[in-house]
Amino acid sequence: MPQTQKLSDLVNEIDAAIRDRFAGKTFWIKAEITDVKKHPDKKWCFLKFIEKDGNTIITEMKAVFWSNSYIYIQHFERETQQLFASGLEITCNVRVRFNKRYGIDLEVLEIDFTYAIGILERERKMVLEKLVRENATIRLLDNGSYSTINNRSSLPMVFRHIALITAPNSDGQRDFNNVIEKNKYGYAFSITSFLTQIQGDHASQLILQQLKLVEADKDKFDIVVIVRGGGHRF
Numbered sequence: 001m002p003q004t005q006k007l008s009d010l011v012n013e014i015d016a017a018i019r020d021r022f023a024g025k026t027f028w029i030k031a032e033i034t035d036v037k038k039h040p041d042k043k044w045c046f047l048k049f050i051e052k053d054g055n056t057i058i059t060e061m062k063a064v065f066w067s068n069s070y071i072y073i074q075h076f077e078r079e080t081q082q083l084f085a086s087g088l089e090i091t092c093n094v095r096v097r098f099n100k101r102y103g104i105d106l107e108v109l110e111i112d113f114t115y116a117i118g119i120l121e122r123e124r125k126m127v128l129e130k131l132v133r134e135n136a137t138i139r140l141l142d143n144g145s146y147s148t149i150n151n152r153s154s155l156p157m158v159f160r161h162i163a164l165i166t167a168p169n170s171d172g173q174r175d176f177n178n179v180i181e182k183n184k185y186g187y188a189f190s191i192t193s194f195l196t197q198i199q200g201d202h203a204s205q206l207i208l209q210q211l212k213l214v215e216a217d218k219d220k221f222d223i224v225v226i227v228r229g230g231g232h233r234f
Contacts, residue, residue, distance in 0.1 A: 011100050018104070022096040026109060029094055033063075034086040043070035045084075049106065062105040063094065072111045079113045080120055083229060085199070091115040159223040161190045163214045165207060168195040172227040192221070198228045 031049035038045045045065040050057050065073060072092075073084045082088070091112040098104045128146070132138050139147040162180070166173045173193070180189050194210040197203050207226065214224055 008100070015098055015100060018096065018098045026093050026095045028091060028112070029106075030089065030091045030115070032087070032089045033084075036084065036086050038073070038084070043067040045070060045073055047086075062103075063108055064105060065108050069107075069109050072108070076111050076113060076116065080116050082116070082120060088116070089119060156222050158187060159189075160187070161220060161222045162192070163194060163221040163224045164191050164227065165194045165196065165198075165210045165214070165224065166227040167198045170198070170227075172198070172229050176225070176227045198226070 029049070031051055034048050034050055036045065036047045043065075044067065047063050047065075049059075049061045049063050051059040076082070076084050076090075092108050093110040093112075094106040094108050096104065097107050132140050132146070137149050141147055164173070164176060166176065173195075177191065180191065183189075194213055196206045196210050198207065211224065214221060
């Protein structure tokens with residue numbers, strides 16, 4: 001029979017080795033985030049960092065924001081105008097933690113907004129270049145602005161007939177309808193909802209399907225509004 005030891009003894013050795021290697025040290029890393037679970041009431045956020053080779057995940061690590069660093073998530077959303085959610089790539093400062101029951105993870109101490117804003121700006125430019133390249137109705141002007149069907153069209157003084165694309169029974173849908181109904185001018189609006197998935201890997205195709213439905217009855221609408229999010233954002 002092989003010689004054995006208690007599990008706790010082995011875990012204590014792992015704990016000592018990790019503390020000896022990582023105690024007092026922090027590291028700047030760049031990674032994609034996924035499985036984001038925010039708890040605004042407690043100011044906690046649990047997530048995973050992943051690294052991919054193509055579409056294959058080759059590295060994965062649990063991570064956490066505690067209340068002392070949760071403010072960086074709020075700053076991130078305000079500075080980038082981007083929801084802190086799965087699929088983003090961020091640069092952040094972390095430290096290694098080990099818990100004898102829950103294992104190893106990374107505690108996030110700070111986010112580099114400059115990197116995130118740079119990524120978003122690069123993606124925005126790529127999207128705009130693709131739109132110009134693939135759509136003859138969109139032109140880049142000498143002053144850097146864009147000529148589109150929308151900005152070449154004459155617009156009504158009030159957008160009374162609204163096509164609303166949003167997720168069913170979402171905070172965004174409820175908040176938008178509430179704001180429209182309680183507008184300070186007392187205007188009466190006609191809202192037709194086109195409900196679909198707004199977030200996730202297939203959201204773009206699903207939203208496009210709804211836009212095509214709107215286009216089929218385009219004479220009925222003054223404007224299309226796509227709403228994502230809700231809650232504290234309104």
